Amino acid sequence: MPTFTMKVFRGQGAQGDFRDYKVDVDEGMVVLDVIHRIQATQAPDLACRWNCKAGKCGSCSAEVNGKPRLMCMTRMDTFAPGETISVAPIRTFPLIRDLVTDVSYNYVKAKQVPPLRLKPPDPDGKYRMMQEDVDRPQEFHKCIECFLCQDVCHVIRDHEEHKPHFSGPRFFIKAAGLDMHPLDTRDRTEWIRSQGGIGLCNITKCCTEVCPEHIHITDNGIIPMKERMADNFDPIVWLVRKFRGGPKEPA
Amino acid sequence: MARPEYETHEHDVIVIGAGGAGLCAAIAAAEAGVSVGLICKSLLGKAHTVMAEGGIAAAMGNVWPEDNWQVHFRDTMRGGKMLNNWRMAQLHAQEAPDRVLELERFGALFDRTKDGLISQRDFGGHRYARLAHVGDRTGLEMIRTLQYHAIHQSIDVYMECKVERLIKDGDRVTGAFGYWRNTGQFVLFKAKAVVLATGGIGKAWKITSNSWEYTGDGHSAALWAGADLIDMEFVQFHPTGMVWPPSVRGILVTESVRGDGGTLKNKDGERFMFNYIPEFFKGETADNIEEAERWYADKKNNRRTPDLLPRDEVARAINTEVKAGRGSPHGGVFLDICTRRPADYIRKRLPSMYHQFKELANVDITREPMEVGPTCHYVMGGVRVEADSTAATVPGLFAAGEVAGGMHGSNRLGGNSLSDLLVFGRRAGQHAALYAKNFGGQLVADSTQIESIARAMLEPFNRSGGENPYAIQADLQETMQSLVGIIRNEPELKEALKRIETLRERARKVRVDGGRIYNPGWHVALDLSSLLTVAECSALAALERKESRGGHTRDDHPYTDDAWGKLNVVLRIRDGRIQVSREPLPEMPAELKALFQERK
Numbered sequence: 001m002p003t004f005t006m007k008v009f010r011g012q013g014a015q016g017d018f019r020d021y022k023v024d025v026d027e028g029m030v031v032l033d034v035i036h037r038i039q040a041t042q043a044p045d046l047a048c049r050w051n052c053k054a055g056k057c058g059s060c061s062a063e064v065n066g067k068p069r070l071m072c073m074t075r076m077d078t079f080a081p082g083e084t085i086s087v088a089p090i091r092t093f094p095l096i097r098d099l100v101t102d103v104s105y106n107y108v109k110a111k112q113v114p115p116l117r118l119k120p121p122d123p124d125g126k127y128r129m130m131q132e133d134v135d136r137p138q139e140f141h142k143c144i145e146c147f148l149c150q151d152v153c154h155v156i157r158d159h160e161e162h163k164p165h166f167s168g169p170r171f172f173i174k175a176a177g178l179d180m181h182p183l184d185t186r187d188r189t190e191w192i193r194s195q196g197g198i199g200l201c202n203i204t205k206c207c208t209e210v211c212p213e214h215i216h217i218t219d220n221g222i223i224p225m226k227e228r229m230a231d232n233f234d235p236i237v238w239l240v241r242k243f244r245g246g247p248k249e250p251a
Numbered sequence: 252m253a254r255p256e257y258e259t260h261e262h263d264v265i266v267i268g269a270g271g272a273g274l275c276a277a278i279a280a281a282e283a284g285v286s287v288g289l290i291c292k293s294l295l296g297k298a299h300t301v302m303a304e305g306g307i308a309a310a311m312g313n314v315w316p317e318d319n320w321q322v323h324f325r326d327t328m329r330g331g332k333m334l335n336n337w338r339m340a341q342l343h344a345q346e347a348p349d350r351v352l353e354l355e356r357f358g359a360l361f362d363r364t365k366d367g368l369i370s371q372r373d374f375g376g377h378r379y380a381r382l383a384h385v386g387d388r389t390g391l392e393m394i395r396t397l398q399y400h401a402i403h404q405s406i407d408v409y410m411e412c413k414v415e416r417l418i419k420d421g422d423r424v425t426g427a428f429g430y431w432r433n434t435g436q437f438v439l440f441k442a443k444a445v446v447l448a449t450g451g452i453g454k455a456w457k458i459t460s461n462s463w464e465y466t467g468d469g470h471s472a473a474l475w476a477g478a479d480l481i482d483m484e485f486v487q488f489h490p491t492g493m494v495w496p497p498s499v500r501g502i503l504v505t506e507s508v509r510g511d512g513g514t515l516k517n518k519d520g521e522r523f524m525f526n527y528i529p530e531f532f533k534g535e536t537a538d539n540i541e542e543a544e545r546w547y548a549d550k551k552n553n554r555r556t557p558d559l560l561p562r563d564e565v566a567r568a569i570n571t572e573v574k575a576g577r578g579s580p581h582g583g584v585f586l587d588i589c590t591r592r593p594a595d596y597i598r599k600r601l602p603s604m605y606h607q608f609k610e611l612a613n614v615d616i617t618r619e620p621m622e623v624g625p626t627c628h629y630v631m632g633g634v635r636v637e638a639d640s641t642a643a644t645v646p647g648l649f650a651a652g653e654v655a656g657g658m659h660g661s662n663r664l665g666g667n668s669l670s671d672l673l674v675f676g677r678r679a680g681q682h683a684a685l686y687a688k689n690f691g692g693q694l695v696a697d698s699t700q701i702e703s704i705a706r707a708m709l710e711p712f713n714r715s716g717g718e719n720p721y722a723i724q725a726d727l728q729e730t731m732q733s734l735v736g737i738i739r740n741e742p743e744l745k746e747a748l749k750r751i752e753t754l755r756e757r758a759r760k761v762r763v764d765g766g767r768i769y770n771p772g773w774h775v776a777l778d779l780s781s782l783l784t785v786a787e788c789s790a791l792a793a794l795e796r797k798e799s800r801g802g803h804t805r806d807d808h809p810y811t812d813d814a815w816g817k818l819n820v821v822l823r824i825r826d827g828r829i830q831v832s833r834e835p836l837p838e839m840p841a842e843l844k845a846l847f848q849e850r851k
Contacts, residue, residue, distance in 0.1 A: 013766060026767065028496020040721040044772030046763030049294070051462040053503045054607055056391065057297045073610050096433055097769040101530070107410075111402050116358040127355060128367030134360045141360055141392055145296055174399075181358065198547065 001028060001119060002081040006034055008046065009088040012097045018086060025076045032060050032071035035099070047098035055212060062086040069150040069209045083124030090151040102250040105156075106147050109167040112175050112195055115185040129182040139220060140177035142213045143170065149207035153199045156225050167199035169207035189229055191226060198225060255705035256436035257428070261289040261688035262407070265442040266680070267414050267427060267469060270298035271669060274397035274651025275350075275676025276683065279445075281404040283684035288440055289401070290409045290427070291462050292449075299462060300672065303390025304505035304603065306372055306382030307354075307673065308666030309347035313368040315379035315550065317511030320344040322378050325666060325846050330376040330561045331631070331660020332815055333815050335483070337839040338638035339658040341413040341513045343674050344666070350673035351383045357534050357675035361385055366426075370609045373510040376664040378535070378562040379550060387505045395670060401410070412438060414422030414468065415777065416704050417445060417476040417648070420695040423750050424476055424647035428704050429773075432774060435767020439706050440697050443687035444681045445772075447473060447634060447643075447650040447795045450823050451611040452785040456627035456723075457732035460492055460503040466778040467785030468653035473634045474784065474829070480822045481656040482632035482794035483785070485802040487663055487736050490515075491564035492626025499611045501626040504586065504604060506665040508621070509558045511600050512547060513588035515569070516620070517577040522585070524557035527568035531811075532560060563662040563801050566625040573624065583624035597653045609661035625737060629668065630785075631802055632792065637820065640682035641675055644823075647686065651679035657819075661801025687742075709774045727754050727779075727786060735790050739809040744794040745827070751787050758783060785828065792820040 004025050008020040021038045032050055037047050051057040054071045060071040065086055080087055093101035121127050149169040150156055156168050167175075175188050175196060192198045201222055208217045215221070264280045269291035277289040291298060304818050310323040328335050353367065355361065361369040361383050373380045385392040402408070414429035418439070426441040429826045449469025453461030476482055482663035491504040509515070517523045525543075526538045536557050537543035558565070569584050579585050588597055594617035598605050601616070608614040608621060633656035641649045652672045659667060711717070721810035734747035758780065763773045798812035799805050818833045 026497060029498040030611070033498045039771060040719075040725070044719055044721060044763070044775075045770045047771055051293055051297045051464065052302045052500075053462070054302065055610065056603065057301045057387070059463075061295050075611070082672075100433075100769050101435075103294070109403075110399070115399065115403050118356055126368065127352075129360070129363055130367050131363040138360050141385070141395065142396075143390065144301075144391065145395075151459040178358070181360070182591060183358075247328065 003035070004076065004079070004082065005084040006038065007084055007086040008035070008038065008098070010046070010098050013095060016095065031064055031069075031074040031085070032070055032078060035071060035087065047100045048095070049100055051182065053084070058144030061090050061146045061148050061151065063090060068151050070146055070212050073212060090187060091145065092151045092157045103147055105163065106145070106150060106170065109171050112167065112187050113178070114172050114191050116178055116181060117163060117182050119185045127183055133182045136220070137177040137180040138179065139188055139215055140173040142215055143173060144171065144213060146212060148210040148212065152206040152210050154204070154206070155197070157189045161198055162197060165195055166200055167195065169201070169217050172196060172198060172201070172225060173215060173217055176221040176225055179225070187243050192225055193229055198222065198229065254438060255702055255709065257439050257701065257705065258410070259439045259441060260288060260407070261441040263509070264288070264446065264680070264683045265440045265446045266428060266446040266448055268292070268448035268450060268652070268654070269295055269408070270300035270448065270450055271393055271397065271524040271651065271672030272676035272679070273298070273446070274394070274401050275673055276446045276448055276651055276680035277406045278397065278401050278404055279677040279680025280654060280684040281406050282473040283681055283686050285684045287406045287673060288409060288415060288442070289406050290412050290429070290440065292413050294410050295408055296394055296396060299464060300390045302460070302462070302503065302668070303393070303669055304387040304503065305374055306384030306505040307347070307393070307669040308353055308374065308377060308381050309351045309383055309670055310344060310381060311348045311351065311369060311371065311383065313364055314371040314614045314851050318379040318535065319379060321846050323347070323381065324843070326377050326405065326662060327759055328660065328847070330664040331662050333660065334659035334800065334819070335660030336638055336837060338837065339675070339842060342638060342678070343658060343671060346674045347670040348431070350670065350677065351582055352391055354393065354396055354673065357396045357400040359392050361392070368669060370506060373547070373559065374665045375506055375559040375565065375820065376511065377666065379595060382510070384507070386599070387507050387603050387667065394619045412773065413777070414472065415708060417472045418696050418699065418700060419476060420800070422646055424645055425694055426696050428701050430708065433769055434774070435770060439696060439701060441694050443690040443694060444647050444649065444683035446683045447648065447654050448652050448676060449654045452631045453627045453630070455731045455782050455786045457728040458492065458501040459627040460489060461627065466782045468778070468781045469650065470633060470788070471784040473643055473645070473650065474788070474822065474824055476648065476825065478645045478648055478725045479635040480632060480788055481635045481659070481819045482821060483630070483788040484793070485631035486627060487562055487631060487802045488566040488625040488627040488787060489627055489628035490562055490569050491586055491623040492722045493612065493624050494579070494624045495581035495612060501608070503521045503621050503626065503628065504564070504621060505601070508586055508601060511588070512567035513586055513590045514556070514558050514591065515565070516587055517572050517584040518579060518697045519577065523572050523577070524560065524565065524568055527564060527571070528557050528560070529564060532564070536560060557746060561662055566737060567804060569625055581622050583622040584619040586623045587620040589619060589692065593756065601619040607806050629653060629663055629802060630789070631661060632789070633665055639678070641679040641684070642682060649679045649683045651675040661803060666680070669823065708777060711761050711773065713765040714760060714762040717760040718757055720761045720763065720772055720779060723754055723757050723761060724775055724782065727751070727782060729779055731752070731786055735786070735793060738804050738806050739793050740805055741794065744790050745835045747790045748787065748794070751783060751790065769811070788822050791829060791831050792822060795833070814836065
């Protein structure tokens with residue numbers, strides 16, 4: 001049973017620092033198990049969020065040795081025995097306490113994404129969609145809302161001034177999933193430009209790298225939307241649309 | 252002590268719990284035009300529904316046109332060993348297809364058939380492939396769809412807010428009192444109607460697929476408010492949880508693995524389920540491998556593989572194999588899909604199982620079998636409700652989803668939970684709204700009642716020398732695991748009740764360090780009272796039912812008893828004590844009874 005030194009961030013509001021906990025680690029344990037062991041034996045008031053412990057709910061996001069990770073999917077045997085491991089809250093969002101941050105920014109942004117606008121069903125009252133047409137949006141529906149992509153996005157992290165008109169990668173793929181939804185009739189281009197703020201993304205792919213669901217956020221979500229936005233502002237396309245009518249109604 | 256401070260919110264309807272049932276209830280109530288508050292213990296979208304994997308059972312007939320609500324109803328009743336509230340099972344089977352289509356209209360993207368309709372997969376106890384699904388992450392699709400629909404309705408969402416107690420004015424429930432987990436500050440919700448959608452009680456067991464939230468809050472709150480609970484002895488141990496490594500023990504392995512062709516084997520490679528076909532299911536279960544194999548493609552002329560018997564049967568069989576020394580190295584059995592289906596198919600159909608085993612256990616399920624064993628998963632029992640309206644036995648209180656009892660009888664079929672949430676979540680919202688509209692008189696919340704609850708909640712901070720709440724929680728889980736598990740008997744149940752009493756004594760002296768801001772030690776301490784209450788209810792009901800049926804197996808009463816098949820065990824608090832009684836099941840009308848005569 002190897003012993004690890006865990007440097008866990010403890011603090012509240014604007015204050016806090018790392019505290020060391022020595023923990024015995026059993027076979028197969030993940031970082032979240034270690035945090036629970038600290039709670040049960042050394043620091044009952046150590047705050048962290050978690051639910052499923054199986055990588056499905058996206059609650060236990062943290063920065064482990066500086067890397068944004070789900071604690072429940074980070075195995076202790078990926079570290080050398082005796083190594084010191086730091087666990088810090090995702091630092092883009094305001095600290096509530098210890099490993100828990102105020103992620104309400106994301107819930108505000110979620111509400112702003114123009115929702116599905118459904119087309120009428122087939123004459124028999126049913127909706128039909130082919131698997132090959134739902135494959136693409138289904139990739140985005142895998143999102144577990146861990147907000148790690150939001151955590152590493154430099155626009156959200158470093159540019160407070162942009163936050164009112166920038167929704168971040170989570171909501172770019174939310175919008176992309178809706179745009180690719182075979183039954184949707186809404187055009188979100190203007191929203192993505194003005195309120196989503198996609199122009200501020202300079203496709204460094206940090207979001208894609210940290211996604212625990214391995215969603216191709218940049219390649220399959222953001223880039224196609226940027227391309228489409230460029231199309232929309234192409235004066236020739238604009239002229240053609242003006243006479244032929246656009247494919248979708250605006251948001 | 253100074254008067255405890257609290258903020259107050261007022262709604263026509265409050266919904267406690269924001270999983271599938273709670274979200275559906277909130278949406279339906281908002282649709283009915285009343286003001287709605289939705290209270291969730293975690294962040295929105297993290298409730299237990301997110302972990303559901305296999306699918307939503309609904310007789311849509313997209314894959315097997317022979318399927319219809321009568322067949323689904325019959326499967327559900329037989330799966331529950333006929334102890335289900337027949338009317339709930341009927342409404343469920345009739346309305347589930349429409350609810351799935353509604354979810355599609357809200358934006359859910361289910362896997363498709365070749366004709367572009369919603370695809371349906373096989374599951375235990377279901378005669379036809381019936382589960383609408385999205386790979387093995389159906390619950391995620393469901394909660395995300397409902398969540399994003401709900402935020403565009405007029406619903407106030409209160410996140411990370413825990414309800415401790417219901418508030419009553421005379422006989423009727425008029426609100427709820429709790430605290431913000433973020434700040435530890437108190438909050439009162441005044442409401443004309445309250446919908447409980449708080450899920451289950453699985454955190455009372457040690458090996459469980461349930462998250463920290465499943466502490467029986469709604470079950471206890473209802474009981475304390477004077478409502479009846481039924482069927483609390485019936486606890487579902489899902490046959491397939493992970494068993495290795497120890498830290499992941501209990502995490503769910505979806506039944507879809509078996510639905511999509513996986514089989515159970517013991518250490519000798521034997522498909523042992525053929526040795527465990529009960530008389531009750533002989534008529535519909537293949538008794539040889541050849542027929543079982545043919546069944547996947549031809550359901551009309553073959554009987555179902557015993558790998559897909561209802562969960563109670565499979566869990567008991569695995570338990571017996573392991574006890575007989577025929578288990579896998581880590582005390583489970585093998586679940587093999589790698590030798591039966593191509594790797595691409597497995598990765599496409601079961602992506603999160605592939606991921607889960609790869610990341611947590613270093614097992615590649617396309618190359619090696621999984622090791623699995625039973626894990627506490629679901630409580631069939633819950634708040635006794637009126638089938639059509641979901642009204643509890645106390646005015647102003649409604650319950651839907653896992654917290655409600657009756658729908659699943661003594662054992663729930665896989666896939667029937669998500670459909671239950673959709674059907675009865677919506678009904679709860681509609682009927683709570685209707686009740687609120689007809690609410691007469693003033694909405695009163697008695698401040699003495701509230702202040703005494705608040706004071707009790709703060710007590711753990713003021714104690715010195717008391718015990719750590721985590722230790723009590725762990726001892727309770729150990730007790731329930733060893734004494735109120737898959738196989739029960741009278742001496743062990745009595746011992747369990749004795750230990751629960753001792754734990755209750757210890758819980759009265761629990762001490763909490765630190766402050767009120769996001770303090771999980773305090774949260775665990777507060778959850779102990781509901782956890783102990785549901786544990787006691789479950790043990791009391793299990794002691795009362797002297798037979799074996801569904802999710803309740805007594806080795807001192809190993810047979811199913813027809814007389815017990817007509818009775819519910821009912822629990823209610825009278826004069827400050829939990830009373831246990833036996834009450835007759837509602838009688839099924841003749842036209843529905845006839846469905847059970849038609850074919851065996």
